[in-house]
Amino acid sequence: DRHTFGDMNPYVYKTTDFGKTWTRIAGPEQGLRGYAHVVKEDTVNPDLLFVGTEFGLWISNNGGKDWAQFKGGNFPNVAVRDMVVNPRNNDLVLATHGRGIWIIDDITPLRQLTDEVLQKEATFVEARPAVQRLEGQGGWVQGDALYVGDNPPEGAAITYYQRTRHLFGPIKLEILNADGRVVDTLPASKRRGLNRVMWSMRLGPPRVPRAAQLAGNSQQGPRVLPGTYTVRLTKGKEVYETKLTVGLDQRATFSAADRKLQFDAAMRVHKLFDDMSTLVDKINKDRAAANTLVETLPADDQVRKDLESFSAEAEKIRKKIVATKEGGAITGEERLREFTDQLYGAIMSYEGKPTAYQMERIDSLQRMLDDVTKDFQSFTTQQVPKLNQELKAKNLESIPE
Structure with missing residues (x-):
C-alpha cells in the first residue's frame, strides 16, 4: 500500500513456497483500480480470490490470472476495507467505507466457474438448497430512525451459465416434480455469463369465477411440498437438467406429514x-x-x-x-x-x-x-x-x- 506516497495502484502478491518467493498477481495491468485494502482466498476453492480496493471488489476464479470487477446488485464503487466468507451460508460479507456491511448471497456458483465450465455452451451451476422460510407477521412502525436490510429473496435461486448470449430459438425453464410432471414454467434470461432466476416454489393460483368482489386470498397458489425437483433448461434444441432440493424452515414446529x-x-x-x-x-x-x-x-x-x-x-x-x-x-x-x-x-x-x-x-x-x-x-x-x-x-x- 503506497497511497500515502501518491501511488494509487494495487499491489497483491502470491506465494506458493511459504514465503520464499512472491509473484505479483494483481495490478493495473489486470484492470484493478484503487490501492488494495484486503485480499481473501475462498475457504473451499483456493483458486477463487477476492480483492477489496479503494474503488470496489475484484474477483478471480483462476488463482489471480484474470480479474473482473464485481458489479452485481448495483454494488457501488466504494472502498472495501475487509471481508469474510460465512461458512454456514456461503455468503461473502464485505465491510465498506463508513462502517457499511454488504452481503453477497451464496458464492457457491462462483466456486464452480472453472475454465472447463466456462468453455461449455450452457450448464447449470449448483446453488445452496432452497428453504421455504416461515413468513414473519406484524411488527411495530419504527419510522425512519431504524435501518433494516432487505430480506433474502423468498424463492429458490436457479443459476445457470451461458458462454454466449442466446439469440435464436426458444429458451425456457421448467420445474418438474418427482413424477416428472411440470409444475411451473419460468422465463429464462438470455444474457451471457451467469444467470440467476428465482422460483417462487408455488403452484399457479386457482381459477376463480369472476364476480363483483375481489377474491384476494386466491391470487397465489400453495407452496410446493419439500422434496427434490428437476430443473430443465430448454435452449433451442438442447436440453439441460439439474436437481433442486426444497426444504422446510428449521424453525418450523410442524412435521413434514x-x-x-x-x-x-x-x-x-x-x-x-x-x-x-x-x-x-x-x-x-x-x-x-x-x-x-x-x-x-x-x-x-x-x-x-x-x-x-x-x-x-x-x-x-x-x-x-x-x-x-x-x-x-x-x-x-x-x-x-x-x-x-x-x-x-x-x-x-x-x-x-x-x-x-x-x-x-x-x-x-x-x-x-x-x-x-x-x-x-x-x-x-x-x-x-x-x-x-x-x-x-x-x-x-x-x-x-
Missing part, C-alpha cells in the same frame, strides 16, 4: 375453485347464447319470453355461487365463492396441520357446490331441449347442451 396435510387441503380448495369456475363459465355461456337470441326476436314473441325466463333462472343459480354486488359482508351478499376464498386464505396462512373445522368446512362447501351443480344440470336438462325445439322451428341457432 403436517405440511403434506396442509398442502392436500389447499389443493382440495384449489380444485373447488376450478370446479366452481367451470360451472360459472357454463352458466355464463348459456346465458350469453340466450341473450343473443333474444335480440333477434320481437318483444311479444313467446320464444323470446321463454329465452328471457331461461336467462333469468340461470342468473339466479349463478348468484348462489358468486356475489353480484360490491361490498362483501357489508352488503350481506357473500356467496359460495367468497366463503371458499376465506377458507383458502385461512389454510394458506399456516403451513401446519389444518384444523378439524377447516377440513369440515371444505366438505361443507363441496356439498354446497354439488347441490348447485345438480340444480343447474336439472334445470338445463329440462329447459334446453325444449328451447332448442322452439328455436329450430324458427330456424335459429340452438343453445349448446
Whole structure:
C-alpha cells in the first residue's frame, strides 16, 4: 500500500513456497483500480480470490490470472476495507467505507466457474438448497430512525451459465416434480455469463369465477411440498437438467406429514375453485347464447319470453355461487365463492396441520357446490331441449347442451 506516497495502484502478491518467493498477481495491468485494502482466498476453492480496493471488489476464479470487477446488485464503487466468507451460508460479507456491511448471497456458483465450465455452451451451476422460510407477521412502525436490510429473496435461486448470449430459438425453464410432471414454467434470461432466476416454489393460483368482489386470498397458489425437483433448461434444441432440493424452515414446529396435510387441503380448495369456475363459465355461456337470441326476436314473441325466463333462472343459480354486488359482508351478499376464498386464505396462512373445522368446512362447501351443480344440470336438462325445439322451428341457432 503506497497511497500515502501518491501511488494509487494495487499491489497483491502470491506465494506458493511459504514465503520464499512472491509473484505479483494483481495490478493495473489486470484492470484493478484503487490501492488494495484486503485480499481473501475462498475457504473451499483456493483458486477463487477476492480483492477489496479503494474503488470496489475484484474477483478471480483462476488463482489471480484474470480479474473482473464485481458489479452485481448495483454494488457501488466504494472502498472495501475487509471481508469474510460465512461458512454456514456461503455468503461473502464485505465491510465498506463508513462502517457499511454488504452481503453477497451464496458464492457457491462462483466456486464452480472453472475454465472447463466456462468453455461449455450452457450448464447449470449448483446453488445452496432452497428453504421455504416461515413468513414473519406484524411488527411495530419504527419510522425512519431504524435501518433494516432487505430480506433474502423468498424463492429458490436457479443459476445457470451461458458462454454466449442466446439469440435464436426458444429458451425456457421448467420445474418438474418427482413424477416428472411440470409444475411451473419460468422465463429464462438470455444474457451471457451467469444467470440467476428465482422460483417462487408455488403452484399457479386457482381459477376463480369472476364476480363483483375481489377474491384476494386466491391470487397465489400453495407452496410446493419439500422434496427434490428437476430443473430443465430448454435452449433451442438442447436440453439441460439439474436437481433442486426444497426444504422446510428449521424453525418450523410442524412435521413434514403436517405440511403434506396442509398442502392436500389447499389443493382440495384449489380444485373447488376450478370446479366452481367451470360451472360459472357454463352458466355464463348459456346465458350469453340466450341473450343473443333474444335480440333477434320481437318483444311479444313467446320464444323470446321463454329465452328471457331461461336467462333469468340461470342468473339466479349463478348468484348462489358468486356475489353480484360490491361490498362483501357489508352488503350481506357473500356467496359460495367468497366463503371458499376465506377458507383458502385461512389454510394458506399456516403451513401446519389444518384444523378439524377447516377440513369440515371444505366438505361443507363441496356439498354446497354439488347441490348447485345438480340444480343447474336439472334445470338445463329440462329447459334446453325444449328451447332448442322452439328455436329450430324458427330456424335459429340452438343453445349448446
